[in-house]
Amino acid sequence: MTSDDHAIRAEDLRRSYRGGFEAVSGITFSVQYGEIFALLGTNGAGKTSTVELLEGLARPTGGRVRVLGRDPYRERALVRPRTGVMLQEGGFPSDLTVTETLRMWGGCTSGARPAGEALEMVGLASRARVRVKQLSGGERRRLDLALALLGRPDVLFLDEPSTGLDAEGRRDTWELVRSLRDCGTTVLLTTHYLEEAESLADRLAIMHAGRIVTSGTPAEVTASRPSRIRFRLPPGMPVARLPLQLRAAGSDRDRRVEIRAHDLQEALTRLLRWAQQENVRLEGLDARSASLEEAFLEIAQSQAPTGATPAGPTAETAGV
Missing domain, CATH: 3.40.50.300 (P-loop containing nucleotide triphosphate hydrolases)
Structure with a gap:
């Protein structure tokens, strides 16, 4: 052997x-x-x-x-x-x-x-x-x-x-x-x-x-992918009122907000302190680290040529 x-x-x-x-x-x-x-x-x-x-x-x-x-x-x-x-x-x-x-x-x-x-x-x-x-x-x-x-x-x-x-x-x-x-x-x-x-x-x-x-x-x-925090702001509270350090993306129309952060604990702590100071209730608060699915999809999207059709056999036609 x-x-x-x-x-x-x-x-x-x-x-x-x-x-x-x-x-x-x-x-x-x-x-x-x-x-x-x-x-x-x-x-x-x-x-x-x-x-x-x-x-x-x-x-x-x-x-x-x-x-x-x-x-x-x-x-x-x-x-x-x-x-x-x-x-x-x-x-x-x-x-x-x-x-x-x-x-x-x-x-x-x-x-x-x-x-x-x-x-x-x-x-x-x-x-x-x-x-x-x-x-x-x-x-x-x-x-x-x-x-x-x-x-x-x-x-x-x-x-x-x-x-x-x-x-x-x-x-x-x-x-x-x-x-x-x-x-x-x-x-x-x-x-x-x-x-x-x-x-x-x-x-x-x-x-x-x-x-x-x-x-x-x-x-x-x-680990290299950012964590995610999602919630909805109360009516009348614009997304622009959130702390600048949180780099939030959202819409004032549906009040949904998503924050991406590499340090989940720090970002969540900053968000909750702001909410307490402003007396704001964050509806549907959901915080989680990046998943393997998110990392996989990011790789798939970043590697795909824009507007291109893959050349050669695919998994379905060539069994690869």
Whole structure:
């Protein structure tokens, strides 16, 4: 067994398609052992193309990738038994029961855990004898996850794991992923639910147009974005009366005000002191730090050319 200080490492990774379209344009990142890492991106950013390289499903056009210290494409026979993959769509035989599906997959998996254990982990034990075609969309996603966990993977790839799940199912899945991480499993996650990434990820990277635009912990990624304070002023109180230091934006017509500030505590303290001195009640007062969603949208908008239509394949047409 080779050694590496990271479970996943990509260096100047590139992937091009016929016609010269480069979906992945020289990205570098690493994932530590026992870490949940979220790979996020705008449509067509290159997430799927990147994950396929990490899973060993394709050869990089350029650069280097290592999973568990090995090349996942050239040494696939050594890497694949130690990884679990949850795809966006499992494609199960519809007439098999849930248990039969797990047993069939387990027959192709080294050291597979018992089917019943996997079903308990994902909350499908009560559906063991139900045919796959009778499962709801959310239940099929749970079955996808159960199959990915059969081999007790050291590295787990999760592609949109909570799509189709209700709120309770999503929270249960999050708890399971955290428990796997706590037991030493390395998880690489792609998701369109930014709340999911913010809640689960120890670190993350955001891709756009084949490149990594920003990376770090969720707190680090959002730290450079301003916090937000929203409220409504009482009738007859113009926005111009607010302290100049707060740099407020609003309308006297609907009385709604929004303040952006990098120091939320200082701005909120100044606002409340002003309101007390002026005997003003701030209706619907809402103060919060920047969210990952706001950071993501800011990146997407700032990177998009004004009035331009993206050239080349998109995520929907090229699977990138």
